[in-house]
Amino acid sequence: MRDITRQQLALRNGQDKPEIWIAYAGKVYDVSSSRLWKNGKHYEHWAGQDLTDELKDAPHTQNVFDKFEPIGQLV
Template identity: 75%
Template sequence: MITLPEYSRSYLALRNGQDKPEIWVALNGIIYDVSESRLWKNGKHYEHWAGQDLTDELKDAPHTETVFSKFKVVGKLV
């Protein structure tokens, strides 16, 4: 079993695509690196901003959480 690194909400917030090159988002306690996605350029995807937990916002998205399976998991949100 792989143990994932744990990151706080404040650490996640720094990976918003504005101040650092990493663009991370969290969903259901898991943090994903979406840096390579053209849809997350500059840390924004439609009305969603990177560097935060998108769990509550996903219910309004036109896709399911399976879309995150193509992104690298970088850690757990604590």
């Protein structure tokens, strides 16, 4: 798996570049194909960030990431 910096992640927010990435538990996921992340926003969450700490407030578990293949690791 390739290393992805926080700066690279931040640019994939659905606004600056066409890719939409999020990080969770040290892994980076490309969620560009998800209709739930259209324009880089999912409810009150923004793409281009590490969302690990925010999952506790979500109405779903970490299993939501099972449908996405990790593209890298956050360094």
